[in-house]
Amino acid sequence: MSIPTRARRRFTAQQKAEVVELCLQKGLSCNVVAGRLGLPSSSLACWVRQARIDRGDFGRPEQGQLTSDERAELARLRKESRELRREKDFFRLAATHFAKEQLPPRGFV
The missing domain is CATH 1.10.10 (Arc Repressor Mutant, subunit A)
Incomplete structure (x- = not known):
């Protein structure tokens, strides 16, 4: 039911x-x-x-x-912060990837 x-x-x-x-x-x-x-x-x-x-x-x-304007601004800033963190993480991963390609291989040559 x-x-x-x-x-x-x-x-x-x-x-x-x-x-x-x-x-x-x-x-x-x-x-x-x-x-x-x-x-x-x-x-x-x-x-x-x-x-x-x-x-x-x-x-x-x-x-x-908070006033409605302050709430709207806070929401906008939080969204912007999320986007910037995402971009930062992407660039960090990309830099790590390209750095690995630049290193000589380990072990016997």
Whole structure:
């Protein structure tokens, strides 16, 4: 007997922004808005928290709280770092390979 799973819904950035504005401007709780719109309340709470961080509503952000722009930059830098490591490893292997070809063979000639 298998448990039926619900298909994961995707929301556009515009849809998220509209729902977050509804929560912030009307002063409604995430649970109320999520219940009315049929959204997961945990997802809506995350969207609202990130929007408040982006706006600077928390005053001085706590350690670990990144704005959306900072998150995007961090993702870009991590991707760039992975690519550079891959290139470095490739060149190291290539140099090792060519160095072996330059060495004279060992043993009896």
